[in-house]
Amino acid sequence: MSRRAPTLEDVAREAGVSRATVSRVVNGIRNVDPEIQELVRRAIGRTGYAPNRAARSLVTRRTETVALVVSGAGDTSDAGQNAFAARVFADPFFGRVVGGIVGFLRPRSLHPVLMFAESAEAREEVLTYLRQGRADGALVVSTHSDDPLPALLADARLPAVLFARPSRPVPLSYVDLAHRDGAHLAAEHLLARGCRQLATISGPLDVAASQERLAGFRDTLARHGHPYVPVAEGGFTLDSGIAAMADLLDRHPGTDGVFAANDLMAQGACQVLRERGRRVPEDVAVVGFDDSSIAVTCRPRLTTVRQPVEEMAARMARLLDEHLQGVRTEVTSVVFEPELVVRESA
Amino acid sequence: MSRRAPTLEDVAREAGVSRATVSRVVNGIRNVDPEIQELVRRAIGRTGYAPNRAARSLVTRRTETVALVVSGAGDTSDAGQNAFAARVFADPFFGRVVGGIVGFLRPRSLHPVLMFAESAEAREEVLTYLRQGRADGALVVSTHSDDPLPALLADARLPAVLFARPSRPVPLSYVDLAHRDGAHLAAEHLLARGCRQLATISGPLDVAASQERLAGFRDTLARHGHPYVPVAEGGFTLDSGIAAMADLLDRHPGTDGVFAANDLMAQGACQVLRERGRRVPEDVAVVGFDDSSIAVTCRPRLTTVRQPVEEMAARMARLLDEHLQGVRTEVTSVVFEPELVVRESA
DNA sequence: GTGAAAGCGCTAACAT
DNA sequence: ATGTTAGCGCTTTCAC
Numbered sequence: 245m246s247r248r249a250p251t252l253e254d255v256a257r258e259a260g261v262s263r264a265t266v267s268r269v270v271n272g273i274r275n276v277d278p279e280i281q282e283l284v285r286r287a288i289g290r291t292g293y294a295p296n297r298a299a300r301s302l303v304t305r306r307t308e309t310v311a312l313v314v315s316g317a318g319d320t321s322d323a324g325q326n327a328f329a330a331r332v333f334a335d336p337f338f339g340r341v342v343g344g345i346v347g348f349l350r351p352r353s354l355h356p357v358l359m360f361a362e363s364a365e366a367r368e369e370v371l372t373y374l375r376q377g378r379a380d381g382a383l384v385v386s387t388h389s390d391d392p393l394p395a396l397l398a399d400a401r402l403p404a405v406l407f408a409r410p411s412r413p414v415p416l417s418y419v420d421l422a423h424r425d426g427a428h429l430a431a432e433h434l435l436a437r438g439c440r441q442l443a444t445i446s447g448p449l450d451v452a453a454s455q456e457r458l459a460g461f462r463d464t465l466a467r468h469g470h471p472y473v474p475v476a477e478g479g480f481t482l483d484s485g486i487a488a489m490a491d492l493l494d495r496h497p498g499t500d501g502v503f504a505a506n507d508l509m510a511q512g513a514c515q516v517l518r519e520r521g522r523r524v525p526e527d528v529a530v531v532g533f534d535d536s537s538i539a540v541t542c543r544p545r546l547t548t549v550r551q552p553v554e555e556m557a558a559r560m561a562r563l564l565d566e567h568l569q570g571v572r573t574e575v576t577s578v579v580f581e582p583e584l585v586v587r588e589s590a
Numbered sequence: 591m592s593r594r595a596p597t598l599e600d601v602a603r604e605a606g607v608s609r610a611t612v613s614r615v616v617n618g619i620r621n622v623d624p625e626i627q628e629l630v631r632r633a634i635g636r637t638g639y640a641p642n643r644a645a646r647s648l649v650t651r652r653t654e655t656v657a658l659v660v661s662g663a664g665d666t667s668d669a670g671q672n673a674f675a676a677r678v679f680a681d682p683f684f685g686r687v688v689g690g691i692v693g694f695l696r697p698r699s700l701h702p703v704l705m706f707a708e709s710a711e712a713r714e715e716v717l718t719y720l721r722q723g724r725a726d727g728a729l730v731v732s733t734h735s736d737d738p739l740p741a742l743l744a745d746a747r748l749p750a751v752l753f754a755r756p757s758r759p760v761p762l763s764y765v766d767l768a769h770r771d772g773a774h775l776a777a778e779h780l781l782a783r784g785c786r787q788l789a790t791i792s793g794p795l796d797v798a799a800s801q802e803r804l805a806g807f808r809d810t811l812a813r814h815g816h817p818y819v820p821v822a823e824g825g826f827t828l829d830s831g832i833a834a835m836a837d838l839l840d841r842h843p844g845t846d847g848v849f850a851a852n853d854l855m856a857q858g859a860c861q862v863l864r865e866r867g868r869r870v871p872e873d874v875a876v877v878g879f880d881d882s883s884i885a886v887t888c889r890p891r892l893t894t895v896r897q898p899v900e901e902m903a904a905r906m907a908r909l910l911d912e913h914l915q916g917v918r919t920e921v922t923s924v925v926f927e928p929e930l931v932v933r934e935s936a
Numbered sequence: 937g938t939g940a941a942a943g944c945g946c947t948a949a950c951a952t
Numbered sequence: 953a954t955g956t957t958a959g960c961g962c963t964t965t966c967a968c
Contacts, residue, residue, distance in 0.1 A: 249721070251961055262939045267963060275937055294721040298653070299961035301644035302944045309703070309724075329689035330682070330900070334883050339679025346675050346706060355719070356704050357655070360692060373701070375595070375640040378655075482887040515889050537680050541828040543861050554676070597945055608955045613947060621953055645945035648960045940967080951956075 250291040259287035270295055301377070309355050310564060311382040312345060313370055314338070315393045316362035328362045332387070335480065335508060336536040337553060341385055341407065344557025352565065356383070367393050374402045381564050386410070389452035405564040407557065409577065411452050417567065417576040419560045423453050426549040426582035427460030430503045430531040433547070433584055435468055437529055439501030443474040445488040445513060447505035451480075457505050457533065474499070478509045485512025493520055500528055501590070507532040511542045514589060529590035544588035556580055596637040605633035616641055647723070655701050656910060657728040658691060659716055660684070661739045662708035674708045678733070681826065681854060682882040683899060687731055687753065690903025698911065702729070713739050720748045727910050732756070735798035751910040753903065755923065757798050763913065763922040765906045769799050772895040772928035773806030776849045776877040779893070779930055781814055783875055785847030789820040791834040791859060793851035797826075803851045803879065820845070824855045831858025839866060846874055847936070853878040857888045860935065875936035890934035902926055 252270075256263045261280060268276050269284040276284075287293075301307050314332050332338050342356075349356060357379055361367045370393065373379060381403030384393060389411040397404040398414045406418035434442055444461050447454030462473050474496050476488035485504060489512060492499060504510035510532030514524050522528045524544055532539055535550035559578055566572035598609045598616075605612065607626060614622050615630040622630075633639075647653050660678050678684050688702075695702060703725055707713045716739065719725060727749030730739060735757035743750040744760045752764035780788055790807050793800030808819050820842050822834035831850060835858060838845060850856035856878030860870050868874045870890055878885055881896035905924055912918035 249723070252963095253961080263962080264939060264941095264964080265937085268938090271963080277937060280937085294718060296648070296961050297722045297724045298644045298647035299944090300963075302642070302648055302946085302961080303963045305944080307644070312704070327689065329692050330685045330883070333679055333685025333688060334682050336676070336680050339676045342679060342704070343673065343675035346704070350706075350712075355724075358658070358688070358692070358702050358704050360696075366696075372640060376643045377595070378643045378701075512887075519889070537676070541832075541858075543865070598947095599945080609946080610948085610956080611954060614954090617947085623953060626954085642945050645960090646947075648945080648962085649947045651960080938968085940965105942963105942965085944962085946960085947958105949956105949958085952954085 250293045255287045255291050255293045258291055259284045307380055309379045311359050311379040312356040313359040313361050313382055313384050315384055315386045315391050329360055340553040341557045344554035345561045348558040348561035361393055380568050388450055403567050405560050407560055415575050417563045419556045419578045421551050421580050421582055423456035424460030427457040428464045429584040430549055431461050431464035434501040439529055441498045442501045443492045443499045445476050445478045445504040445509050447480050454505055461503050480506050482508045482512045485509025486516050489513035489516040502530045504532050507534045507536045507539045510546055511538055525590045531590045535585050547587045547590040548585055549582045550585045551582055552580055596639045601633045601637050601639045604637055605630045653726055655725045657705050657725040658702040659705040659707050659728055659730050661730055661732045661737050675706055686899040687903045690900035691907045694904040694907040707739055726914050734796055749913050751906050753906055761921050763909045765902045765924045767897050767926050769802035770806030773803040774810045775930040776895055777807050777810035780847040785875055787844045788847045789838045789845045791822050791824045791850040791855050794825050800851055807849050826852050828854045828858045831855025832862050835859035835862040848876045850878050853880045853882045853885045856892055857884055871936045877936045881931050893933045893936040894931050895928045896931045897928055898926055
């Protein structure tokens with residue numbers, strides 16, 4: 245049934261040349277007579293040859309594969325792990341990250357292996373995977389900024405690039421967003437609209453990005469004479485946005501402007517606002533963050549701070565590729581600027 | 591800087607035994623003196639040895655890697671490809687699929703490589719990838735049932751398992767859901783509630799599952815004396831659900847019950863209904879399909895037909911594993927039964 | 937420009 | 953129970 249797959253040897257015999265010559269043709273190395281090239285190419289076609297990657301990797305020490313790891317800080321039991329995967333992808337944010345990464349990798353024939361590292365054991369597996377040379381490097385997207393993985397990777401001197409700056413310095417390149425600037429944009433917009441009683445739904449405060457967005461929002465308001473800003477902490481999920489908005493409304497019924505740290509929570513906030521009889525944006529203006537797909541699909545459409553996720557993800561992949569190629573040796577950080585997208589909610 | 595990674599040879603020398611013995615210990619093969627085992631294990635610890643997978647794969651002809659391919663039918667230009675990835679993950683459905691697959695693969699040390707095959711070129715890359723032995727088999731999730739990939743895979747005799755039955759028979763195992771039964775459940779529920787003017791928002795009709803759900807819904811209604819059912823075709827996206835519901839309402843203002851072919855569209859339907867002054871479920875009852883995360887996060891919470899996606903995905907992975915192990919040789923199909931989950935929308 | 941030959945690090949058959 | 957040895961299929965000097 246399954247005949248042995250054709251090898252270089254087979255092609256060589258078929259074409260009447262040596263293995264070395266076939267290898268040269270396959271790898272597009274010059275110094276091969278055009279006629280012979282054609283000869284070899286035809287032999288390849290006839291035999292249906294496909295180079296065995298294990299054999300190639302064994303000598304080149306490259307796999308053309310990168311680990312795409314979604315990493316939590318937690319010590320989630322392994323049981324809750326497929327729930328972790330589902331939860332992660334419930335935020336359109338990750339779909340965009342994947343899209344950006346794949347967009348960069350594919351034209352270069354690099355392939356992503358999906359890994360989840362939400363437990364100590366899973367993190368160890370990631371390290372082992374890389375040490376075994378199954379992937380050339382790692383692209384790490386952490387859900388918490390105190391994620392231990394980046395440090396482990398750096399200690400093991402394994403090539404890796406991060407999405408978002410780690411909470412404590414690690415000698416690894418990363419891409420990030422100027423979160424403070426984004427929050428500043430939101431605050432200015434709300435103020436310009438005439439809102440006087442502002443509040444915010446922050447992201448989980450163990451995430452650096454959440455802290456930055458909160459700090460940026462507060463700073464801007466403070467500079468405009470609003471020293472106190474009610475805050476409700478959310479978890480970047482729709483549910484938590486709902487709970488946070490309800491809480492805020494109970495404590496401060498007069499709120500007329502809200503900045504939510506992501507679109508999912510902004511959507512939740514809008515739902516609660518409407519249920520409680522507030523019109524958005526007439527009674528309460530809402531600004532989200534990310535500019536994810538829900539920003540345009542939810543009603544009212546969200547005014548939000550755009551984060552160029554695909555571009556950031558692609559850049560992250562490029563950084564790793566450059567490190568692997570050896571064309572970039574120094575640790576690098578690339579920080580993107582957000583921009584305000586005005587729609588209906590504010 | 592980067593010293594050569596330790597090899598079996600190094601460990602053997604360190605432990606004072608032969609390569610073969612170290613290999614046996616590493617692979618957990620019996621017939622090794624416990625004392626020597628311990629000796630070797632310590633040597634491994636000291637050297638920080640990690641077996642080179644390329645070398646192992648070269649001889650075992652196994653990579654412990656499977657391709658997880660999300661496949662469209664289209665001939666989307668490669669440019670639109672990271673958009674494809676983002677769009678795919680915009681439906682929580684795929685997050686659940688990934689969760690189920692990873693849940694099965696990980697305990698078995700199998701790893702998924704993410705691939706998107708939405709163009710002829712991309713499909714060819716998937717085939718090449720497998721032919722090169724970079725993955726042992728493929729797990730294929732198609733967004734359209736006339737996806738050409740399954741047939742290509744079967745023709746090339748590459749091991750693969752599908753999520754959902756292909757539109758034309760292909761000698762490949764698959765898992766699927768009894769879509770008709772699911773639609774039947776929805777129809778019965780709506781009828782039992784007292785709805786008299788039913789309509790449905792179908793999925794894209796080039797997807798077999800959509801056709802089945804539609805047919806099942808119609809059949810059941812027909813049996814209950816409702817020969818005509820207004821249909822609006824959607825595309826499984828929130829947007830399309832919104833458009834479809836608006837359309838339905840224009841054509842049949844008296845509609846009092848709607849069956850949407852997935853939760854995302856059901857959510858869109860609820861939005862439109864509310865905007866047009868209909869209460870859900872009092873004026874119009876809505877039943878979704880999937881029981882995805884949005885079913886519980888959207889307002890009102892969705893009554894929906896549950897599809898055990900994680901379980902189906904895990905089963906799909908298991909089928910592939912069994913085929914690869916050689917313990918299952920015949921092509922197999924596993925069809926799951928849906929169940930109705932009653933919440934608030936109907 | 938082309939071929940011969942030496943490995944890359946591992947497993948597995950065969951000896952012992 | 954352990955060691956010896958022959959490859960797995962490829963890239964890459966090094967001769968010619």
